[in-house]
Amino acid sequence: MIKHKKITSALLLMAAFMSCTKLDEHLNSTLTNTQTATALGAAGVGLLLQAAYTDLAGPFTGQDQVFSLEENTADESLVPTRGGDWDDNGVWRVLHNHTWNADHGQVLSVFNNLNKINFDATNVLGFSPSKQQAAEARFLRALSLYYLLDLYGQFPVRNAGDNLLNAPTVYSGAEGAAFIVSELNAIINDLPADSKASHATQTAGKMLLMKTLLNQGAWANRAAPTFAAADMQQVVTLGKAIMASGMYSYEAEYFHNFDVNNGTSKENILTYPNSSGVSANNSGPQARWCMTLHYNQYTPDNPNAGWNGFSTISDFYNSFGTTATPMVGVSKFKAGDISGLYADTAADSRIGGRYYAGVTDKSGQKPGLMIGQQYNEAGVALKDRKGNPLAFDPTISADMKETGGNLEVTGIRVEKYPADLSGGAATYQGPAGNDIVIFRYSDVALMVAEAELRINPSDPDALSIVNNLRAARGAAPLPSISLVNTSNIYDPNTLLCERGRELYWESVRRTDLVRFGVYNTIWQYKPSDAATYLVFPVPSQALAANPNLKQNPGY
Numbered sequence: 344m345i346k347h348k349k350i351t352s353a354l355l356l357m358a359a360f361m362s363c364t365k366l367d368e369h370l371n372s373t374l375t376n377t378q379t380a381t382a383l384g385a386a387g388v389g390l391l392l393q394a395a396y397t398d399l400a401g402p403f404t405g406q407d408q409v410f411s412l413e414e415n416t417a418d419e420s421l422v423p424t425r426g427g428d429w430d431d432n433g434v435w436r437v438l439h440n441h442t443w444n445a446d447h448g449q450v451l452s453v454f455n456n457l458n459k460i461n462f463d464a465t466n467v468l469g470f471s472p473s474k475q476q477a478a479e480a481r482f483l484r485a486l487s488l489y490y491l492l493d494l495y496g497q498f499p500v501r502n503a504g505d506n507l508l509n510a511p512t513v514y515s516g517a518e519g520a521a522f523i524v525s526e527l528n529a530i531i532n533d534l535p536a537d538s539k540a541s542h543a544t545q546t547a548g549k550m551l552l553m554k555t556l557l558n559q560g561a562w563a564n565r566a567a568p569t570f571a572a573a574d575m576q577q578v579v580t581l582g583k584a585i586m587a588s589g590m591y592s593y594e595a596e597y598f599h600n601f602d603v604n605n606g607t608s609k610e611n612i613l614t615y616p617n618s619s620g621v622s623a624n625n626s627g628p629q630a631r632w633c634m635t636l637h638y639n640q641y642t643p644d645n646p647n648a649g650w651n652g653f654s655t656i657s658d659f660y661n662s663f664g665t666t667a668t669p670m671v672g673v674s675k676f677k678a679g680d681i682s683g684l685y686a687d688t689a690a691d692s693r694i695g696g697r698y699y700a701g702v703t704d705k706s707g708q709k710p711g712l713m714i715g716q717q718y719n720e721a722g723v724a725l726k727d728r729k730g731n732p733l734a735f736d737p738t739i740s741a742d743m744k745e746t747g748g749n750l751e752v753t754g755i756r757v758e759k760y761p762a763d764l765s766g767g768a769a770t771y772q773g774p775a776g777n778d779i780v781i782f783r784y785s786d787v788a789l790m791v792a793e794a795e796l797r798i799n800p801s802d803p804d805a806l807s808i809v810n811n812l813r814a815a816r817g818a819a820p821l822p823s824i825s826l827v828n829t830s831n832i833y834d835p836n837t838l839l840c841e842r843g844r845e846l847y848w849e850s851v852r853r854t855d856l857v858r859f860g861v862y863n864t865i866w867q868y869k870p871s872d873a874a875t876y877l878v879f880p881v882p883s884q885a886l887a888a889n890p891n892l893k894q895n896p897g898y
Contacts, residue, residue, distance in 0.1 A: 388472050395463040395483045396542070399615045401456035402490065403850075404627055404779050406634040406653065407449050408456065410850045412494055412879065415439055417852035418832070418866040419659050419843065420757070422652045423743040425750045429652045436743045441872050445880035445898050454495060454882050460487035461500065469503035478533035482543040482551070485526045486781075489555060492519045492562055493854055496878040496895055513891040520559035527552040538590045540606070541616040541778070546590065549581045550612055550782050553790050561858045565877040568858055575794040582791035591784040593815035597692050598699060598710045600783060601631075603763040603776045612782040619765050619776030629773040631760035632708075637733055637751065639725055640717060641706045643768045646728055654754025656867040657737035659847070660712055662833040662840050663694045691818035693844055695758070705764045706771075713756040727751040743868055759848040785845050788812055793838050796826050809841055816845070827859045832866070873897070 402409045414420035415438040422435035429435060437443045443450060460483055467480035484500075491498035497515035500522070505511070514522050531548040538544060556578050561568035585591065592609045594600055600608045603619060617628050636649030695711010702708050707719040716734040717725045725733035728751060739745070739753045763775035770776065789812070792805040810820040821836050828834035839859045843852065856862040863872040875897030886892050 388467065388470050388476055391463070391467045391470060392472070392476050392480055395460060395467060395480060398456070398460040398463050399483075399781070400779075401459060402453055402487075403615055403781055404630065406630045408453050409490060409494075410848075411435075411438060411449055412453055413850040413853045414848060415653075416441065416876075417856055417862075418869075419655055419847050419852045420653055421656065421739070421743060421754075421868055423654065423739050423745050423754060425651060425745045425753075428650075435652075439743065439868055441869060441876040443876075443879070445883045445886075445894065447880075450879050451882040451884060454491070454885055457487045457491050457494075458499065460484070461491070461498070465501055465503055474533050475535060478530040479543045481526055481530045482534060482548055485523050486551060488514075488519070488523050488526075489551060492523070493558060494879050495881055496562070496565075497881065497892060499889055499892065510889045510891050513889070513893075515893075517559065517563040520555055520562050523555050524552065524559075527555065538612075540608075540611045540614040543613070546585055546588070547613045547782055549585060550787055553578045553581050553787065557790055557794065558854065558858055565857055565862075566874055568860060570797045572798055575797045578794035579791050579798075582787050582794070585784075585787050586791070591787075593785065593812065595815075597816055598695070598759075598761050601760040601777060601780060602699075602710075603701070603761070603765055603770075605778050605780070610784040611778070611780055612784060612787070614778040614780050614782075616778045617774065617776050619763055619770045620774055621776075622774050627773050627775075628760060628777040628779055629763070629771065629775045631777070631779075632758050632762045633772070635756045635758060636708070636762075637717070637725075637756075638728060639733060640708060641762070641764075641768070641771055642719055644771060648771075651751060653757065654739065655712065655757050655847075656739070657755065658833055658867050659843065660694075660714070660737065660755050662835065663691050663712075663844055664835060691813075691844065692816050693818075693847075699761055702761045702764060706762060708758060708762060710758045710761040713758060739868065741868065757848050780849065783846075783849070785812055786849075786851070789838065789842055789845065792824070793826065793842075796824070796838060800825065805838070809838070812845065813841075818844075827861060829861055829864075832856070832861050832864055 415422060415435060421439040422429050424430045424436065434448060437447070438449070464480045464484035464487070468477055472480060488498045488500065492515070497513050498519060499511035499513050501511045527548055531545055531552070534543050534545045534548050536545050538546065556574040557570075559574065560570045563569070591612065594608055594610050599605060600610050605611060605614070606616065633650050635653040637651050638646040638649055641648035693711070695713070696709050697711070698704075699708075699710050702710060703720070705720055707717065707722070707725070714735050714737060716732060719725055727733050729748065731749065731752070734752060735756055736749060736753050737755050745753055760777050763770040763777055765776065788808050792808040795802040795805040806821065806824045809824050813820060821841075823836050824841075825837050827837050827839045833840055839855060839861070842855055846852070853862065856864075857877055862877055863874060865872060875895075878895050880898035881892050881894055886894060
């Protein structure tokens with residue numbers, strides 16, 4: 344059930360550009376980087392930089408990439424085997440069970456795709472880029488190194504012009520974090536100051552620096568993370584500057600941050616852009632809804648409207664303060680409709696279940712967490728392929744292997760990205776226009792609150808920040824806030840729980856659970872755990888190619 348992505352043509356454009364450029368070549372001669380840079384000119388270097396930007400699609404778009412390693416290994420997502428669907432030799436189940444090894448295909452693919460950004464961004468630096476081009480390239484490299492260090496505990500890095508026959512230097516732990524911090528401090532002021540989310544900006548650089556400072560204590564010791572007061576104060580300073588800039592604010596509609604028009608979102612800080620109906624640079628945002636929706640959830644494409652896989656667990660759903668009984672009543676399709684939403688006195692908009700213009704009226708889908716009976720665009724109750732009511736059941740088989748008559752409907756589904764129906768079935772299945780969100784403003788606010796609590800557990804500003812966010816989401820204010828309850832990771836009055844409610848399915852959950860010291864906690868469908876799985880193994884192929892990489896303990 345792995346879906347393949349389209350590949351863009353930035354490198355082919357560069358080749359075409361070079362074919363039209365006069366190069367002073369002689370028999371048996373070679374070109375220096377300076378000569379090549381002169382031949383390429385500013386436009387050619389721009390194409391090299393665009394190739395590095397295009398690389399972002401690799402690790403950040405597909406359902407089997409960073410999303411999978413961050414979400415399926417945490418408590419927000421799992422992919423049950425449904426009869427013959429989604430088995431894939433158990434690759435999805437071992438992620439949620441924390442029983443993967445160094446030969447896991449996704450572990451290898453993500454490592455390679457992140458390093459492609461690393462390599463192509465470094466390549467830009469060897470061709471005399473402008474100061475801004477160099478800053479953008481170094482930002483993209485730092486972004487890839489952040490994820491490599493977080494996921495694998497180490498990363499390889501070269502300087503521009505290094506001999507490619509020699510193995511690159513490898514950094515790990517605190518040394519790796521220091522390298523990323525140094526890179527970001529060196530280039531932030533050279534990044535553009537505008538708020539165009541599709542490219543690196545000073546705000547994106549500051550946010551990546553915040554994330555690095557916040558996590559570096561966990562990277563140094565994942566079993567017992569520490570947090571230096573000076574680092575936390577810098578997180579607060581950086582975040583407060585972003586919050587005070589006036590460039591970002593909370594959207595009135597939460598799901599606008601992810602819908603087909605999310606290029607206009609006032610929250611999105613860094614995205615991978617896509618265009619409806621345009622294949623170039625479009626790597627498949629439709630995976631974000633197809634991977635979870637049932638085969639019969641969009642009439643024109645039934646019975647192939649979804650891939651019917653990814654689900655979330657009931658304990659996570661209930662962290663929103665919901666009960667186990669859906670609201671009773673017929674489905675209505677009009678603005679403000681909340682039928683299907685779990686009974687909840689504080690109607691947190693992030694849970695979804697409401698009419699969404701352009702989606703509900705065309706498909707019946709109500710973005711957010713989907714549970715209970717589903718309906719089509721006419722309000723008619725849907726059925727699964729066996730003719731049973733298409734009513735999503737929170738209960739999943741303990742071994743995540745569904746074999747019963749209800750195998751198609753187990754699991755709460757999550758449509759974080761409202762489907763692109765602007766072009767009907769053509770955009771529903773792709774090319775779709777939803778930009779993939781990498782950084783978002785609410786994460787800035789929540790990181791500031793976290794850093795404040797790590798400095799002073801009773802800092803009132805942290806609670807104020809959280810409640811301001813909750814007010815924007817239509818949720819009741821919390822009476823108090825603490826960092827984490829290690830005995831109950833769903834304690835509603837904790838920052839960890841609030842981060843889950845706000846940032847679910849945005850590829851941060853595993854990182855959060857490690858940083859808050861609860862990644863080895865037992866949760867639904869994960870019967871046991873070991874410290875080994877606090878970090879992923881370095882893929883066997885990578886170890887063979889670079890002797891400077893070292894396998895992580897336990898693998």
